[in-house]
Amino acid sequence: MPKISVAIAGAGLSGLCLAHSLIRAGFAVQVYERDLELHARRQGYRITVDEYGIAALQRCLPPHLFKLFLATTSPTDETSYFRVTNQKLGEIFKLTFKGDSSGIDLRTPRQVDRQTLRTILLEGLQDKVHFGKEAVRAESASDGATLHFSDGSCTHVSIIVGADGVNSALRKQYLPDCEPEDTNSWGIFGRTLLVQNGRSLVPSPLETSGVFAMGPSSRGFFFTTMKFREAPQTAFSRFGVDQIPPVADDYVMWGIVLPRGQSPEHQEKLSKEMLHRFAQEITQDFHPVLQSFVERADIDCTMAIKLRAAREPSSWPVSRVTFMGDAVHIMPPTGAHGGNTALRDAALLAEKLEAAAIQGEALEQAVSSYQEEMSKYAFREVEASKVMMKRFTIKNPLINWVMLCAIPWIRSIANKPLTTELTYDGPMISKK
Missing domain, CATH: 3.30.9.30 (D-Amino Acid Oxidase; Chain A, domain 2)
Incomplete structure (x- = not known):
């Protein structure tokens, strides 16, 4: 079976965590970060x-x-x-x-x-993470997906993961009704x-x-x-x-x-x-x-x-482009669950993709299972953080x-x- 290639947009906690797991499982992974260096901003x-x-x-x-x-x-x-x-x-x-x-x-x-x-x-990921590469749009097809960058370049991979934060251009493209x-x-x-x-x-x-x-x-x-x-x-x-x-x-x-x-x-x-x-x-x-x-x-x-605070998608079409972390479920800091939910996303998506590779299943099936399961816990945390914030104000x-x-x-x-x-x-x- 050809090696599955993954492009991760965003070198935050969840993007890097996911990269580690997939690389250890034999996937070809590249991470693209719009900042010029790791600590360019707080x-x-x-x-x-x-x-x-x-x-x-x-x-x-x-x-x-x-x-x-x-x-x-x-x-x-x-x-x-x-x-x-x-x-x-x-x-x-x-x-x-x-x-x-x-x-x-x-x-x-x-x-x-x-x-x-x-x-x-x-x-261990220094040669896999590319700084100064801002993802601006993506195109999903039956054989994979193409990620386009602000510098005019692009890359074609098996699957794209949007982990590029609350201002994700990819989320605005694929989930236009979910502006936080x-x-x-x-x-x-x-x-x-x-x-x-x-x-x-x-x-x-x-x-x-x-x-x-x-x-x-x-x-x-x-x-x-x-x-x-x-x-x-x-x-x-x-x-x-x-x-x-x-x-x-x-x-x-x-x-x-x-x-x-x-x-x-x-x-x-x-x-x-x-x-x-x-x-x-x-x-x-x-x-x-x-x-x-x-x-x-x-x-x-x-x-x-x-x-x-994120809005839950009314419908989330399954494609070769999916999301995790703040790109899809940003939440107020009350409750301290934002970072944990993003890391939980990374582990869950890695589990689904790795299982699909082992069993020879379609990647779309893995993405569908991930999105359904993630939505249940992630948006529950969003609502809980909103409630707690109201109590404190x-x-x-x-x-x-x-x-x-x-x-x-x-x-x-x-x-x-x-x-x-x-x-x-x-x-x-x-x-x-």
Whole structure:
């Protein structure tokens, strides 16, 4: 049987993950990325990898790269929390997650730096990934598909996989009724070195917490830490990876969610410095600890993202062109399922294509089975993330008062307030 050739548009997490699995199965794979280099632009910072994401990486990656991934994730031996608070860090409620002291339970979620994971995924694929190649359209036929690029070149393969993100030109061509909806919210994200002047910026009561602070006027502030189990430089060297890790130190990842009406015009075109100044201005009502993360941030790492949510296709024709990840099911970051769903797509599509090759089945049958199965879990996650986002951006004045004032006050009477344990060693303002 002739070798099956695959063109993957997009060298993000899912595209690279899929490439590893198919190459190991004997497929001829090439990956095309519109950016000029791997880290040409920011695509997020710390992400949570859950049991689905971990299982997908374990299935698709060579064993030594999967071990490297585990080595550079966060430790899992401590109990962790997700806390929802008001803007002064008065606690509304918290969720508790038990740790795994052994670190070997792959059902235990862990944190990973997105850039570090993407660098790990590139390892071994350097000669298969082509940068500066923007996919603009595709043509599907009975004997394969042709992928066209913005530079006028093209390639003919057995199957094309669109993994080229929320602005996918291929999705607009093949699923024209699925343009993502605007959630009317923006996110400003940043990264701040965790240890500065010999001290951690995160107070000890919040060291193992992810925190979403609900603020006035539907604004919200999220933060969590990214601590590496093993320093990336050390881990890369130990596993014989010659690439330079993109991140060397532990950090705080923070994000501000705000309604479109409160964001500056043309936010996506603002300079890093202007975005950072704006982030400082709109967090003046938040606790000094939260303000310190913005104040001491790496300004060059500040970025703005329009938060969008995918629309499920009313019909999805089967062809030699299919999609995965943000190209087809973009979702708000609330819930932390976007990256995991994309990795899950990669493992599922690899499984279907590899089974078709072994059994001599038509690739269209594999694509049909993949699209049907993926749609069930992916768009369920999209809807869940939208619901969670609405809960975090309450507009009803009465409910807003209950959540931001009444509940934290009641909890402060019943228990020692979280804010009494927080200290801030900084030059801006005293603790409130």
